[in-house]
Amino acid sequence: MTKILLLAEHDNNTLNEATLRAVTAAKQIGDVNILVVGHACDAVAQTASKISGVEKVLLADGVVFVHQLAEPVAALLVELAPAYDVIMSAATSIGKSALPRVAALLDVAQISEIIEVVSPDTFVRPIYAGNALQKVRASEGKKVITVRPTSFEPAPSEGDAPIETLSTNTTNEKTTFVSAALSDGDRVELVSAKTVISGGRAFGSKEQFDQLLEPLAQKLNGAIGASRAAVDAGYAPNEWQVGQTGKVVAPDLYVAIGISGAIQHLAGMKDSKTIVAINSDPDAPINQIADYVLIADLFEAVPELTDKL
Amino acid sequence: MKVLVPIKRVIDYNVKIRVKPDGSGVDLDNVKMSMNPFDEIAIEAALQLKEAGKVDEVVIATIGVEKSQDVLRTGLAMGADRAILVQVEGEVEPLGIAKVLAKIVGDEEPGFVILGKQAIDDDASQTGQMLSALLGWGQATFASALQLEEGYVRVTQEVDAGLQTIDVALPAIVTVDLRLNTPRYATLPNVMKAKRKPLEVITPADFGVDTSPRNTVLETYEPPARAGGITVQNVDELVEKLKNQAGVI
Numbered sequence: 001m002t003k004i005l006l007l008a009e010h011d012n013n014t015l016n017e018a019t020l021r022a023v024t025a026a027k028q029i030g031d032v033n034i035l036v037v038g039h040a041c042d043a044v045a046q047t048a049s050k051i052s053g054v055e056k057v058l059l060a061d062g063v064v065f066v067h068q069l070a071e072p073v074a075a076l077l078v079e080l081a082p083a084y085d086v087i088m089s090a091a092t093s094i095g096k097s098a099l100p101r102v103a104a105l106l107d108v109a110q111i112s113e114i115i116e117v118v119s120p121d122t123f124v125r126p127i128y129a130g131n132a133l134q135k136v137r138a139s140e141g142k143k144v145i146t147v148r149p150t151s152f153e154p155a156p157s158e159g160d161a162p163i164e165t166l167s168t169n170t171t172n173e174k175t176t177f178v179s180a181a182l183s184d185g186d187r188v189e190l191v192s193a194k195t196v197i198s199g200g201r202a203f204g205s206k207e208q209f210d211q212l213l214e215p216l217a218q219k220l221n222g223a224i225g226a227s228r229a230a231v232d233a234g235y236a237p238n239e240w241q242v243g244q245t246g247k248v249v250a251p252d253l254y255v256a257i258g259i260s261g262a263i264q265h266l267a268g269m270k271d272s273k274t275i276v277a278i279n280s281d282p283d284a285p286i287n288q289i290a291d292y293v294l295i296a297d298l299f300e301a302v303p304e305l306t307d308k309l
Numbered sequence: 310m311k312v313l314v315p316i317k318r319v320i321d322y323n324v325k326i327r328v329k330p331d332g333s334g335v336d337l338d339n340v341k342m343s344m345n346p347f348d349e350i351a352i353e354a355a356l357q358l359k360e361a362g363k364v365d366e367v368v369i370a371t372i373g374v375e376k377s378q379d380v381l382r383t384g385l386a387m388g389a390d391r392a393i394l395v396q397v398e399g400e401v402e403p404l405g406i407a408k409v410l411a412k413i414v415g416d417e418e419p420g421f422v423i424l425g426k427q428a429i430d431d432d433a434s435q436t437g438q439m440l441s442a443l444l445g446w447g448q449a450t451f452a453s454a455l456q457l458e459e460g461y462v463r464v465t466q467e468v469d470a471g472l473q474t475i476d477v478a479l480p481a482i483v484t485v486d487l488r489l490n491t492p493r494y495a496t497l498p499n500v501m502k503a504k505r506k507p508l509e510v511i512t513p514a515d516f517g518v519d520t521s522p523r524n525t526v527l528e529t530y531e532p533p534a535r536a537g538g539i540t541v542q543n544v545d546e547l548v549e550k551l552k553n554q555a556g557v558i
Contacts, residue, residue, distance in 0.1 A: 174447025
């Protein structure tokens with residue numbers, strides 16, 4: 001049976017839902033062990049041990065791993081790789097930074113952001129911002145794979161896997177953490193939200209972006225997203241951007257307001273179940289993929305919608 | 310200090326791609342090709358460092374078909390000093406690209422390498438990280454700000470939860486994101502000048518690197534199309550449809 005080592009995505013306190021989704025993909029390939037790398041991250045290992053279908057959790061706790069920089073994380077994965085057939089991760093910032101290093105050091109051609117497991121060695125992945133799909137068969141030998149989380153359901157948490165603590169002497173002389181400016185943890189998380197309300201440049205200012213979208217998002221218990229244009233204009237922080245650059249989301253309801261729908265934006269949201277477009281341009285490209293289109297002035301329509309929900 | 314900027318020729322980002330009906334790939338015939346937009350940002354960053362007096366020479370390189378000379382000329386017209394084409398036929402995976410680039414780094418000995426965070430054709434986002442690992446260098450990815458200091462580069466990286474700033478000891482690899490800068494256009498006089506700048510053509514065999522793909526692409530196909538939607542007349546109708554038809558609120 002294929003043995004898989006899956007790198008957990010976490011912030012030393014909480015296991016990110018992306019990992020639960022990656023486990024679902026991994027279970028279609030083989031037996032799953034989860035690696036939790038960090039510092040003072042016992043709680044994460046505990047959560048990981050509850051994921052159904054996980055055989056074992058490996059916990060590597062060390063000061064060198066506190067910010068999960070790519071060099072030490074990759075070095076540890078390479079050290080553990082001989083016992084595994086597949087090294088996997090969700091396609092999160094850490095996974096995307098560390099896994100190609102692992103692949104290069106193992107002399108393996110990585111397969112990025114799979115959206116479907118066809119068989120244990122064949123996968124589907126998007127190319128050209130999702131405008132084409134590629135069915136790829138991995139070469140024999142070890143595999144290195146990242147998973148697009150939104151394409152898989154989260155694995156349930158009804159398991160009870162043993163936790164094994166690793167001792168490592170991994171070091172990192174190359175990179176040093178300086179600072180971080182991270183978003184408010186109280187917000188509904190964009191990637192796992194059931195509803196996403198996104199705004200574009202048509203809002204005209206950060207004040208109007210916030211004043212109009214916050215109440216609507218609260219009413220729908222949704223996360224707020226943004227187009228590249230809105231982020232570039234300073235209406236929203238970079239971590240809210242939806243698209244080829246930025247986050248890929250697939251909520252039950254995606255409401256795009258004042259967004260024309262460049263292909264780079266569509267790449268990040270077109271797998272949403274229901275799409276609503278509200279904008280003043282009847283020819284906006286987003287209208288072609290939306291289920292419901294409302295041609296209206298957003299400054300009138302958004303408060304009215306918030307009111308009537 | 311010398312900077313190496315690896316670049317890639319891809320279908321222009323404004324072009325709507327066509328998938329070949331026989332499933333063999335994306336049609337590249339008679340399609341406008343351009344430099345990968347993230348690589349333009351990387352060149353711009355290198356040129357700004359040169360203009361600030363922190364870098365002496367900007368060398369650009371690509372691994373691709375003969376026509377990839379076009380994007381190298383574009384980079385030279387932006388202001389790069391010298392170009393290298395490693396000429397290949399057919400697709401080369403990021404691992405193969407990284408191996409060739411590692412050889413170029415061995416020859417050129419740049420102080421750091423800066424490149425796009427991903428190419429907009431295969432969206433793999435692997436080459437920079439792989440090159441970094443092969444060289445044993447440190448890396449910063451998805452850079453939205455960059456400061457070259459004595460012995461290290463300070464980089465702000467766009468991460469899932471926001472921004473993270475790290476220092477990477479030189480020599481280093483930096484992959485760049487959208488918001489690092491706005492690349493300049495090449496002016497006509499500079500396009501003319503670029504024609505006389507040095508462009509060296511070599512092959513992977515010159516380095517003894519095997520670039521044949523490891524994985525096999527079995528099929529390339531279009532994603533399922535979304536069924537067309539409807540236009541609602543007002544907010545009341547929208548709310549009614551979302552409640553009763555879509556069932557999402």
